[in-house]
Amino acid sequence: MKKFRPQPGFVVQAFRFALDPNAVQEAALRSHCGAARAAYNWAVAWVEASWWQRRAEESYGIAEDGLTRWRPWSLPALRKAFNEAKHTDPRFAAWWEENSKEAYSTGLANAAAAFDNYAKSKRGQRKGKRVGMPRFKSKRKARLSCRFTTGVIRIDTDGRHVTLPRLGAIRVHEPTVKLLDRVRAGTARILSATVRHERGRWSVSLQTEVKRDLTRVARPDTAVGIDLGVKTLAVMADSTGEIRTVANPGHYDAARKQLRRASRTVSRRQGPDRRTGQKPSRRWEKANAQRNKVHHRVANLRQDALHKLTTSVAAEYGTVVVEDLNVAGMLRNRRLARRIADAAFGEIRRQLDYKTRRRHATRLVVANRWYPSSKTCSGCGAVKAKLALHVRTFECDACGLVIDRDDNAALNLAALAAACVTGTGVAGDQDTAPAVSKPRGADRKTRATRPRHKAEAGRAGGAALPHQRQEETRDRPQTEALMLW
Structure with missing residues (x-):
């Protein structure tokens, strides 16, 4: 994707607001985030299928010219392949129309970025720790997130609602007057919106292009x-x-007594067990929610x-x-x-x-x-x-x-x-020359x-x-x- 460059005098800034969705809207938010996760897993499986196929063919002694072609992982290529497969793939055919296309685009964009990071890290072109191959996102552990870049994205005139594609107007916990006044004055323009479920609460982050004056x-x-x-x-x-x-x-130390009590309650309930397939009880879910709070x-x-x-x-x-x-x-x-x-x-x-x-x-x-x-x-x-x-x-x-x-x-x-x-x-x-590094990898000891010595000081003139x-x-x-x- 082409990187956005703000106009002279403008900067890109995010405004984050806590959402207050009703039951229907929360279900739609979870559906959009789940669609993004499903599209991400589909892209990872689709690209890596050619890798494993080529590896199997090489073990059979097939020449390089006869191997299966590499599948591209660029965002346009993933979008084209997904649009062709979503009508016939049983994982999407029955429900893909229920969500906005931006939900699937979010998962495909994340998959393309993950493959790019893996390739650059393998070639030594990426700083930091080495990045491995993209892995599938678990339904139980994946963070609920979805990004909207096109469609109706606006702040309502009442200052208490945010409108998103396919989700409609969602109420926010806090007024959006600061951003609304900037939009009306022409000093701000909304570029995209990202919804996320974090710390037990839904929030929306509006990426905007804002005119920033020099602040003394x-x-x-x-x-x-x-x-x-x-x-x-x-x-x-x-x-x-x-x-x-x-x-x-010391916020954590102040809450340790309360956390110990809540954790003790959770440990006495019937929790989930992946080895035996045991599902958590309703009392465990309620106690775990209190601890998370x-x-x-x-x-x-x-x-x-x-x-x-x-x-x-x-x-x-x-x-x-x-x-x-x-x-x-x-x-x-x-x-x-x-x-x-x-x-x-x-x-x-x-x-x-x-x-x-x-x-x-x-x-x-x-x-x-x-x-x-x-x-x-x-x-x-x-x-x-x-x-x-x-x-x-x-x-x-x-x-x-x-x-x-x-x-x-x-x-x-x-x-x-x-x-x-x-x-x-x-x-x-x-204009100053850089410091010369110490030879032989000298240590950093102080x-x-x-x-x-007094005699040396005396020879120096006092x-x-x-x-x-x-x-x-x-x-x-x-x-x-x-x-x-």
């Missing part, structure tokens, strides 16, 4: 460094020296708190500095995994990324993963070789500074923003900063001051400390 922040000349943690969710220190602490709400509430509270935090930061500061944390590696720590997952470090980074780009007046600076923000003294720049995690107070051996560990890290991150602006060889300076002794060490990590995100 409250303090454009101030930079803030954000140090994320478990005990304290975030410690923010700006370039003026002001330090602000954001407490960790607790999980959904915790997720909603966490999302609300993170959005409020990131929105306030992006609206106040001109430069935001965060760390490139290895969240996946941190989750391997069985002692802290639950609290790290509850804090959602990766989600904070993701929200700051798009919210700072949306405002155009705020930039996001990502510190290198190996930058020793906690081990570096914010006063003189001395770097400790080791600093255990249980040590919560930083004590500098050079200047004697005593400061909280998290406050010290946040101050160092805020100082990196100034280094990026002045141009000290950091990433982002276009080197301790030690004062020079005793060196503490901040002079640290200049060489401070410049080294800053060479590769920043990445403009």
Whole structure:
């Protein structure tokens, strides 16, 4: 599919609303999402059938010219083959007319994207983990989702209903006045709609082309460094020296007692068993729904708190500095995994990324993963070789500074923003040569900063001051400390 490019001055933004469908509409929504899943499974089976056929023919000794032709997996090819098969295939012939064509197009588009990812990953053209062959989607586990790109997609004039193809007008839980006013003023245009069942609730996401004006922040000349943690969710220190602490709400820990009680009730009911084919009882389904409701509430509270935090930061500061944390590696720590997952470090980074780009007046600076923000003294720049995690107070051996560990890290991150602006060889300076990598794959261990010998200082023309002794060490990590995100 051709990638959509917004007009100059416009950006693509999604507006999400919670739906309130009646029983008939909910059944239609589930039917559309099931049709998308069925079309996806059909496409996977149709493409892979030629693969297995060719493999069987090769085992028979058939030459390359006599093998079955490869079946294409592009979206136009899948659409053409599906339109020819839906009239005669017993899996679709009896009911395919009940749903919109967009439901089947959603499944075929997802299958085409899955095969593309598999092919690119196999050729080494795709970043990240290696992607395997597309697998069939289970009716029990697949996420209910369907996308509409054509047809009647609009927000009704009353501001409380959304109209979708073949589904009609569906009531929403919250008013759609903000988007409706933009559409009426001509500063927004709806491109597509995606319905999804998530956290026990149906929602619709309207992808729109919105005119975005330049938004000025409250303090454009101030930079803030954000140090994320478990005990304290975030410690923010700006370039003026002001330090602000954001407490960790701990939504999951607060709900653990309620979750234990709900899980105990579920375990005492007759649940499903795939090995014996046992179906769950009605009491188990009711108890499981109550337990899921607790999980959904915790997720909603966490999302609300993170959005409020990131929105306030992006609206106040001109430069935001965060760390490139290895969240996946941190989750391997069985002692802290639950609290790290509850804090959602990766989600904070993701929200700051798009919210700072949306405002155009705020930039996001990502510190290198190996930058020793906690081990570096914010006063003189001395770097400790080791600093255990249980040590919560930083004590500098050079200047004697005593400061909280998290406050010290946040101050160092805020100082990196100034280094990026002045141009000290950091990433982002276009005219500066990149740092030379260390030979033999040298490790990333932090080197301790030690004062020079008195005799050496005397030969240099006098005793060196503490901040002079640290200049060489401070410049080294800053060479590769920043990445403009």
